Amino acid sequence: MPELESAPDGDFSVNGNPVDATGHDGRPLVEFLRDVLNLTGTKIGCGNGECGACTVLVDGAAMCSCIVTAGSMRGSDVMTVEGLASDGRLTALQESFMRNGALQCGFCTPGMLMSATELLLRNPNPTRQEIVHFMNGNVCRCTGYAQIVEAIEEAARHG
Amino acid sequence: MTVHKRRIVGNRLPRIDATSKVTGAIVYGADYARNGMIHGAILRSPHPHARIRNIDAREALAAPGVFCVVTAADIPSERFGSFVKDIDVFAKEVVRYKGHPVAAVGARTREEAEAALPLIRVEYEELPVVATVEEAMADDARLVHEEWESYEANATLVRRGNIANHTRLTVGDADAAFAGAWRVFEHSFRTNLQHPGYTEPRAAVAEWDQDRLTVWSSTQTPFEQQSTLAAIFRIPASNVRVSVPAIGGAFGGKLRIGVEHVAAALARKARRPAKVMLTLEEEIATGYCRQPAHIRLKLGVDRDLRIVAKAGRMLVDCGAMSGSGVGVASSGLLMLAGPYVIPNLAIEGFAVYTNKAPTGSFRAPSGPQGNFACESQMDMVARELGVDPLEFRLKNIVRDGDKGPTGQEMGTVSVEECLLKAAEAIGWDKPVVEPGRGRGIACGWWTMTGQSSNVFVKVNPDGRVVVNSGCAEIGSGAITGAMQVLAEELGVDLEDITVVNADTASTPFDFGAQGSRTASMVGNACADAVRNLAAKAFPVAAQIMGVTADSCSFGYKAIVSGNQSVPLAQVAASLQSGAGGLIAEGSYIQPGTPFDKDRTSGMVIPVVNSPSYHAHAVDLTVDEETGEVTINKYVVAQDVGFAINPTYIEGQIEGGVIQAIGQTMYEEIVWENGEVRNGNLTDYKMPTAEDAPEVVSILVERAGLTGPYGAKGVGEPPVIEPPATLANAVHDASGVRVTDLPITPEKIALGRVRGN
Numbered sequence: 003m004p005e006l007e008s009a010p011d012g013d014f015s016v017n018g019n020p021v022d023a024t025g026h027d028g029r030p031l032v033e034f035l036r037d038v039l040n041l042t043g044t045k046i047g048c049g050n051g052e053c054g055a056c057t058v059l060v061d062g063a064a065m066c067s068c069i070v071t072a073g074s075m076r077g078s079d080v081m082t083v084e085g086l087a088s089d090g091r092l093t094a095l096q097e098s099f100m101r102n103g104a105l106q107c108g109f110c111t112p113g114m115l116m117s118a119t120e121l122l123l124r125n126p127n128p129t130r131q132e133i134v135h136f137m138n139g140n141v142c143r144c145t146g147y148a149q150i151v152e153a154i155e156e157a158a159r160h161g
Numbered sequence: 162m163t164v165h166k167r168r169i170v171g172n173r174l175p176r177i178d179a180t181s182k183v184t185g186a187i188v189y190g191a192d193y194a195r196n197g198m199i200h201g202a203i204l205r206s207p208h209p210h211a212r213i214r215n216i217d218a219r220e221a222l223a224a225p226g227v228f229c230v231v232t233a234a235d236i237p238s239e240r241f242g243s244f245v246k247d248i249d250v251f252a253k254e255v256v257r258y259k260g261h262p263v264a265a266v267g268a269r270t271r272e273e274a275e276a277a278l279p280l281i282r283v284e285y286e287e288l289p290v291v292a293t294v295e296e297a298m299a300d301d302a303r304l305v306h307e308e309w310e311s312y313e314a315n316a317t318l319v320r321r322g323n324i325a326n327h328t329r330l331t332v333g334d335a336d337a338a339f340a341g342a343w344r345v346f347e348h349s350f351r352t353n354l355q356h357p358g359y360t361e362p363r364a365a366v367a368e369w370d371q372d373r374l375t376v377w378s379s380t381q382t383p384f385e386q387q388s389t390l391a392a393i394f395r396i397p398a399s400n401v402r403v404s405v406p407a408i409g410g411a412f413g414g415k416l417r418i419g420v421e422h423v424a425a426a427l428a429r430k431a432r433r434p435a436k437v438m439l440t441l442e443e444e445i446a447t448g449y450c451r452q453p454a455h456i457r458l459k460l461g462v463d464r465d466l467r468i469v470a471k472a473g474r475m476l477v478d479c480g481a482m483s484g485s486g487v488g489v490a491s492s493g494l495l496m497l498a499g500p501y502v503i504p505n506l507a508i509e510g511f512a513v514y515t516n517k518a519p520t521g522s523f524r525a526p527s528g529p530q531g532n533f534a535c536e537s538q539m540d541m542v543a544r545e546l547g548v549d550p551l552e553f554r555l556k557n558i559v560r561d562g563d564k565g566p567t568g569q570e571m572g573t574v575s576v577e578e579c580l581l582k583a584a585e586a587i588g589w590d591k592p593v594v595e596p597g598r599g600r601g602i603a604c605g606w607w608t609m610t611g612q613s614s615n616v617f618v619k620v621n622p623d624g625r626v627v628v629n630s631g632c633a634e635i636g637s638g639a640i641t642g643a644m645q646v647l648a649e650e651l652g653v654d655l656e657d658i659t660v661v662n663a664d665t666a667s668t669p670f671d672f673g674a675q676g677s678r679t680a681s682m683v684g685n686a687c688a689d690a691v692r693n694l695a696a697k698a699f700p701v702a703a704q705i706m707g708v709t710a711d712s713c714s715f716g717y718k719a720i721v722s723g724n725q726s727v728p729l730a731q732v733a734a735s736l737q738s739g740a741g742g743l744i745a746e747g748s749y750i751q752p753g754t755p756f757d758k759d760r761t762s763g764m765v766i767p768v769v770n771s772p773s774y775h776a777h778a779v780d781l782t783v784d785e786e787t788g789e790v791t792i793n794k795y796v797v798a799q800d801v802g803f804a805i806n807p808t809y810i811e812g813q814i815e816g817g818v819i820q821a822i823g824q825t826m827y828e829e830i831v832w833e834n835g836e837v838r839n840g841n842l843t844d845y846k847m848p849t850a851e852d853a854p855e856v857v858s859i860l861v862e863r864a865g866l867t868g869p870y871g872a873k874g875v876g877e878p879p880v881i882e883p884p885a886t887l888a889n890a891v892h893d894a895s896g897v898r899v900t901d902l903p904i905t906p907e908k909i910a911l912g913r914v915r916g917n
């Protein structure tokens with residue numbers, strides 16, 4: 003989009019709001035989100051791209067925000083877990099996670115939700131196999147995954 | 162007996178913190194921040210065992226952004242610890258493991274703190290390393306703690322040199338029984354070092370106001386932290402406030418103090434709030450992991466296939482601090498005995514110091530180790546005798562009325578029901594036809610930590626309820642379970658209840674989120690609070706209705722008498738204006754389980770409190786060539802007493818089984834010569850979605866004597882039986898018996914080559 007390209011260096015949007023990343027170009031995106039924007043819904047688990055706790059959507063694609071810099075987001079639309087619900091209305095995925103026991107400690111949940119959101123954007127009717135495969139980069143130590151997979155299946159059904 | 166359908170308990174209701182967790186609004190310990198906060202990083206020993214000659218922090222102090230450096234010299238006390246006071250905040254003279262904290266830097270940013278670490282000059286004189294339990298147990302072994310004798314310790318422990326506790330469980334005369342036995346079998350086993358693997362690293366923020374300390378941390382035991390911090394900094398416990406934001410998983414790994422004391426030391430010296438959060442590498446190298454164990458077991462049977470005696474020895478590798486290992490060497494003996502009737506026992510345990518990172522109380526501490534040995538051996542013996550492993554178990558298991566190994570009452574005993582249900586669900590009776598396919602089964606029992614739970618419950622004038630509980634929500638949903646008990650008894654909806662975060666300054670004492678106790682103990686305290694609320698509310702309601710107080714009971718958001726009722730909100734409002742509010746406390750103290758002291762020595766955990774019983778079964782396929790294992794179906798039959806919320810109980814079972822599949826099949830932190838060999842999530846692999854097989858949960862409900870509605874402890878048991886269940890099935894499928902965890906494809910393939 004041309005208007006974004008002409009934006010000053012470091013500028014991008016987070017949950018629909020323009021942000022100024024001046025001076026934070028080299029920092030991991032997750033730190034910029036958490037420490038500068040105070041959006042602590044995005045978690046840091048491993049900090050190495052290995053657990054998926056920090057997953058956000060960048061132009062609709064799930065990405066580990068611990069291994070990309072804030073500066074590299076220029077011109078992009080970033081969405082975090084805080085951006086899912088609008089006007090207090092939860093998304094179908096958030097609702098089905100709640101109903102299906104898909105969260106226990108909840109620390110993996112923001113990352114799980116963001117990955118699952120991308121999956122359903124791309125593939126509104128995934129098979130169980132496709133869900134399991136797509137979610138394989140997000141570690142959950144509490145649930146054993148079954149209830150997460152069921153929640154995604156249910157959200158897809160009732161979308 | 163009429164069974165009333167219950168409104169709240171027994172129902173699959175969403176947990177009370179669900180909304181804040183799916184929106185990202187909830188604040189975890191790792192998210193917590195204070196204005197003006199500095200960040201800490203820990204300098205850790207590069208040597209497994211060394212004497213500290215000198216520490217020079219001048220250069221680090223001059224580095225950009227650095228506010229302070231703290232070392233042992235900044236800690237007013239010597240050592241702390243729950244059973245043995247053998248832990249120091251920072252090493253004073255001797256470092257005892259690679260990773261032992263030596264100093265910490267507080268700086269404006271985490272990066273600046275980390276950058277200053279190498280500027281602290283430490284001179285070490287390396288000492289010989291005690292790398293294994295065998296070395297530690299040798300007669301001429303070098304001592305990990307030279308001054309062990311001067312350490313304060315729990316009086317039950319039997320200590321000597323590198324042995325932090327020597328335990329014994331003795332029943333009858335095992336030697337004589339073995340001499341008279343028809344057949345005697347002996348086997349050895351080894352278990353592995355597994356990290357709890359919680360996704361939120363350990364983190365804490367500390368702040369001082371004069372000599373008053375506040376700590377925000379995702380701890381399972383705020384009251385234990387409070388007293389530990391008070392002892393470390395030599396201040397009254399009342400001057401320490403520990404507040405618990407949300408916990409991002411713990412599994413016992415956040416039971417004991419982890420980083421709170423370091424944050425407090427930095428904040429004290431820098432005179433500003435300080436945060437310490439561990440990196441993944443620090444977590445893997447220094448987390449409170451499950452102790453590895455070396456186990457030998459001897460079993461004697463008579464011609465009727467009854468067990469006549471069991472003897473054995475368990476070496477528990479505690480690492481450099483004894484921690485929970487002394488307890489593991491106690492409850493481990495009960496796990497090795499297993500849920501069987503055995504007239505003669507001679508089992509001993511050793512909690513052993515080595516120059517490795519200290520271990521902890523990971524979910525069902527001692528359960529997987531002991532059960533792996535006990536239940537693998539049951540299978541091995543049955544196969545050698547040519548009998549069905551299920552039948553061999555059924556011949557020897559405990560049943561209602563039997564006593565436990567230390568003479569304890571065993572509650573409502575359901576191990577037979579669990580075994581039969583698990584066997585049926587896996588198709589035990591049907592022949593296996595495919596090559597490489599096999600089945601395994603195992604059973605066990607587990608304890609529920611008791612002690613006391615207390616709550617304050619307040620009904621607001623709008624009829625909504627606020628609960629102050631000193632028990633944190635560890636993640637399992639157990640607090641939701643306890644609140645279901647409250648909602649049921651008080652006649653409100655679950656959504657009407659708000660729970661205040663555990664905080665030693667405002668919430669009443671609780672023994673902590675541990676030992677499968679939370680839903681039952683906090684639930685019981687809530688039920689007690691409802692009785693006390695009734696005592697206050699019923700007279701007021703009775704007056705309004707013109708009836709007697711003893712005719713009143715709680716109805717749906719109302720107090721009812723005959724066909725009259727008055728809204729709960731109205732009673733609460735009238736008490737608020739007239740008598741300080743509708744508020745009551747509730748308490749529950751779990752009575753101890755009596756046992757025969759003469760049978761035990763050194764056993765700080767001599768009984769299985771309020772036991773739960775369980776059986777697991779699995780159907781799997783082993784690749785003939787590679788040894789790769791595919792789990793086709795996994796079944797858990799677990800006696801939960803009463804299922805307060807089946808969804809979260811299934812979540813505990815599924816999550817526990819997958820976590821334990823990790824331990825059984827691949828997770829292992831490998832220490833060699835005092836160093837960790839695999840300190841990242843690629844080399845230390847935890848199960849992901851594709852690794853998780855189908856897990857079928859069968860909830861057996863034989864009401865126990867302790868929990869609300871007969872509930873039994875739920876959270877820990879699911880990790881206990883998977884190692885033995887899987888080992889037994891791998892043997893059934895491939896003919897290879899693996900007795901040392903993890904059961905990797907290489908071990909199976911090698912076993913096959915060797916014709917094992």
Ligand code: FES
Pocket residue numbers: 045046047048049050051052053054055056057066067068069
């Ligand atoms: S924190 Fe980014 S992948 Fe783990």
Ligand code: FES
Pocket residue numbers: 104105106107108109110111141142143144145360409410636
């Ligand atoms: S819910 Fe705890 S890590 Fe997934």
